[in-house]
Amino acid sequence: xxxxxxxxxxxxxSNVTRVGAQFLGETYDPEKQVTAFEEVVRLLRVPLxxxxxSGDHVTYGLRHYVLSAHSNEDxxxxxxxxPTPDQASWKMRSIQVKDTVTGLMKDSGxxxxxxxxxxxxxxxxxxxxxxxxxxxLRYICGSAVHEGDTLDGRLVKKVYVEQGVLIAET
Numbered sequence: 001x002x003x004x005x006x007x008x009x010x011x012x013x014s015n016v017t018r019v020g021a022q023f024l025g026e027t028y029d030p031e032k033q034v035t036a037f038e039e040v041v042r043l044l045r046v047p048l049x050x051x052x053x054s055g056d057h058v059t060y061g062l063r064h065y066v067l068s069a070h071s072n073e074d075x076x077x078x079x080x081x082x083p084t085p086d087q088a089s090w091k092m093r094s095i096q097v098k099d100t101v102t103g104l105m106k107d108s109g110x111x112x113x114x115x116x117x118x119x120x121x122x123x124x125x126x127x128x129x130x131x132x133x134x135x136x137l138r139y140i141c142g143s144a145v146h147e148g149d150t151l152d153g154r155l156v157k158k159v160y161v162e163q164g165v166l167i168a169e170t
Contacts, residue, residue, distance in 0.1 A: 013044075013052070014059045017142060021051035027060075027081065042081045043070055054079065054164025057117065057142025064117040066142045069164040082140055082165060084117040093148040116143045118151070123169065139168045 015021040025046040044067065046052050054069035067079040092112040096105045119140040139151055145168045149156045154170035161167070 011060060013046075015051050015056055016059060016064075017056040018051050023047075023050035023052050025050070025052070044079045044081050045076050046079070047076055050077070052077065052079065055142070055161070055166060057084070064142075066119070066140060066165055080163075082119060084119045084140065084142060086118050086120045087115045088118045088120070088139060088151045089153070090114055090116045090143065090145065091150045093146070093150075116141060116145075118142075137170045139170070141166045141168055 011025055011027065013023050013025050015023065023046055025044045027042055027044050029042055044052075044065075052058065052067060054067055056067045058065050058067060064084045066082045066084055068082055070078045070080045072078070090113070094107050094111050096107060098104070099106045121138045121140070123136040123138045137151075137154065139145070143166070145151065145156055145159055145166060147156055147159050149168075151168060151170060156168045156170055158169040159166065
């Protein structure tokens with residue numbers, strides 16, 4: 001029986017989640033068609049031993065993506081590429097640390113602010129029945145956002161993982 005040769009993996013990808021990691025991969029469109037209502041599904045094939053996992057933030061050229069689990073085959077992993085074209089200002093909430101003298105939990109007072117690559121999706125509008133003034137946003141992230149953090153000045157209320165990708169709702 002002949003083994004597969006992975007000469008088709010010619011594109012070099014950088015993994016931002018795992019600092020300094022790079023891997024070879026191949027992108028393809030399984031449907032080969034563009035529809036007016038849906039985004040084109042692009043998949044990434046990588047060898048089994050590559051430095052890539054679901055939820056990782058990767059770059060190819062100047063484009064940023066988050067990897068979502070798609071399928072596992074005998075000799076390769078297949079991920080769905082979710083583009084992250086937007087940048088959001090991420091401010092981590094201050095964490096609770098244990099006071100060494102009293103043994104009680106206290107606020108550390110330190111916060112961290114940076115820009116992260118996200119995909120921003122409007123989920124709907126919230127508020128009273130007569131007044132829909134607050135837009136509910138969903139952010140697809142490649143970073144470890146937690147409840148209580150702020151994204152673009154909006155408080156993160158809910159964080160969950162869907163298909164291996166972190167989603168934060170405000």
